[in-house]
Amino acid sequence: MHQILSSTRNIDFMGQRKLAMFFSGALIVIALTSLLLRGLSFGIDFTGGTLIEVGYEQPVELDAVRKVLAENGFEDAQVQQFGTPRDLLIRLAPREGVKSSELSDKVFAALKQAAEGKLELRRVEFVGPQVGDELTEDGALAVLVALMAILMYVAVRFEWRFAVGSVAALVHDVIITLGFFSVTQLEFDLTVLAAVLAVIGYSLNDTIVVFDRIRENFRKIRKGDSEQIINTSLNQTLSRTLITSLTTLIVLLALFFLGGEIIHNFSLALILGIVVGTYSSIYVASTTALALGVSKADLMPVQKEGARLDDMP
């Protein structure tokens, strides 16, 4: 029998909760500080603007392209390589006097004229400022609604302390993932937002599995206090937690390295989220539930009472 961890090993997770809390607290402070001071480097999905991806036949000098653009009145254009030295990404803020939907045409025409050999228009994305605002609102709303819906489901299926614990873990994961994108100033676009929501789903998956076991053990094991039972449950589910995270990470790494530039940040957000999510389902979710004073009495099955009522004539 192969095993990553022997089941007889008993790690005192709850004993380390002070350390974990300090660690999480420090990460959250860094993340929030960065989010407040530097903010996120929002992509055009949220800010509005124009993005053009062009493919040259030969590798091309960024400065030369910048010069061509500046000569044609696009001094504010940001030019960067995208994946290969032959592919360039050009970003433009919305501007006065030009119909925004025509901006990309003008830029491409200017580049094409200056390019040696063929120039290919690979991608154009234009988002009006108003649509950008709406996407930002909708995105924030999606995160909030998802959190609320999950809070309710867990509260109904388990108990409110668990619900708070799982949401605390989710908020923890979301803040740290956003913080990472703020510190690194990697572009935050719609796909990254989708990844953040998927992280919520995934991290919760992990947390629920742990809670499920805690609930089961509260009902089954008579000896021991809450802390001990939570520790036992965490140890029992540990190998599952790690293996699932591992298989998910395997596919995400495949996506990160092979999936192409467009979903690079998407995969990165997921990879980070899954690492943080695995950690938080062990330390944050259970610690919070414990701190809120979850105990055996809260999770004893209530069905018996109901059953007795049904039996009454």
Added chain:
Amino acid sequence: MLNQYPLWKNLMVVLVLLLGLLYALPNLYGQDPAVAVSGVRGAVVDEALQQKLEKALKEAGVAVKSMEMKDGRLLIRFGSTTDQQKSQHVIANTLGENYSYALTMAANVPGWLTALGGQPMNLGLDLRGGIHVLIDVDMETAIKDKVEAYTGDIRTALRNNKIRYLTVKAEGEGINIKFKDEKTRDKALDVLAEEFRNLGVEPLEKDGAWYVRMIMPPAEIRATKKFALQQNITTIRNRVNALGVAEPLVQQQGERRIVVELPGVQDPTQVKNILGATATLEYRLVDTEHDAFEAKESGKIPPGSRLYRVREDGRPILLKKRVIVTGNQITDAASGFDQRSGSPMVTVSLDSKGARRMRNVTTENVGKPMAVVFKETRVVGRDAEGKPVKRQVEEVISVANILEPFGRRFQTTGLDSPQEAHELALLLRAGALAAPIDIVEERTIGPSLGADNIKQGFLSVVIGLLLVMVFMVAYYRVFGLFADAALITNLVLIVAILSLLQATLTLPGIAGIVLTVGMAVDANVLIYERIREELRVGSTPQAAIHAGYEKAFSTIMDANITTLIAAVVLFSIGSGPVKGFAVTLAIGIITSMFTSIVGTRALVNLVYGGKRVKKLAI
């Protein structure tokens, strides 16, 4: 007996697997290069046309693979892209201007499979290339135009009832009509309330003057907006059809937006020009009683007239405010050259209402000049809030004396170039937009990037899948094989359901599939870890299997339902790329629950169930 499935359960698993394979199958067939022919302006694609094309292609020596009629379109398949390219010229020459054609790719699915409803997945624009635009309809202008139209009707009504008014002015969503005394005002109040039952009418005293205020009620405003949106959708659909795109999508989004998706289109500039163009024509009588230069100098415009400029030389001209006919009443338009002057022109046909009006006006005004106004809305910049600043450009493109009364058909000259005549004819044919539009979002994906996306997406799915499969076998041995079988089945089922629902697969959608692959094994990991635990506490293999599946079940349900909640929220709130991800994630969660619980259990039971087993290879 422990761990044995009843026959019906085994049959169900087999049936689901077979159905999955059947409906995933269409995706394995290749695609034929093809040309899709469709009619514009009500022209019908029929057998006769098919035969005509068949003959023409045969004569030109272009090999046709097959021809089929589908949804009022004729699809001509070719064996190679060379033939497809060669056919273009032949088809263009044979069709004439009442038909449009588009190069496309058509799935090469055998007939029996199509008959069963088998279709390949619908690929999103990011995978096949094409252009997506989101169009915002300017409702404020739509309302303003409507109010403006009412002012004309109100003037007419008052004049017909011989009530003298001082001014009729549009203000916001209403109109203020000024009278010289209370008596006239009260008389007008009755007349207007009677004639405009759909408007709110109330008396108003302001700065010692007597007014009637007429307001558009909310229902009327809503109706106006709805009409503007519907009319614009129709117009845009017409324009798109005239462009010749294989599978266009024109759809309402929300209360004031229109989504247009054109797969395979490679020239976004042309598309945007045609979609966004607001050019239309208006026919008005020239005000010959007043001097236009003087009116411009003094700024005193005679009531009932408006000042315009002539495009050719920029000189001012006064036109009557009443419009004879507008672009809405034009049923057909064709560009050509004027035989006498050789200048570009557009031949215009009117609908019956427009024709009647034109005839009445021209009969009454023979010998007088009439002007053609070219109207176009251009975005000239953006204000501080980022909202587009639009300016309506209205120019007089031709002034000509009415030589004799005319009605249904006539010519308009004075255009700058044959190109402009051609575009104007196209726009007039497709109908005018009821309200100006603005492109607020555009996503264009070049064909090569689309192909790259498919390649990379496919590769990451395959590699990710293989790695997970290898890991599962290494870690859970025989049970790992069961999980792997479930994983592959899961993938087949996802593809089958996506094909059946004709949901659109996008690049984020592929990412969703990849993520599902990683998470689908989670259910198996949960079950297997439970089985191991049971074995460790000394259960027999059979009991361990039973307890493992039993105990893991509620955990799996809880975990998956919460992820499903996140996916549903993503789907309902997210837009475009996010939706695609949510769809595959949700489908993957549901299918994975089936394959990893019921599917693997069927395999486990088949291998271990009902016999004495000493040791499990787990």
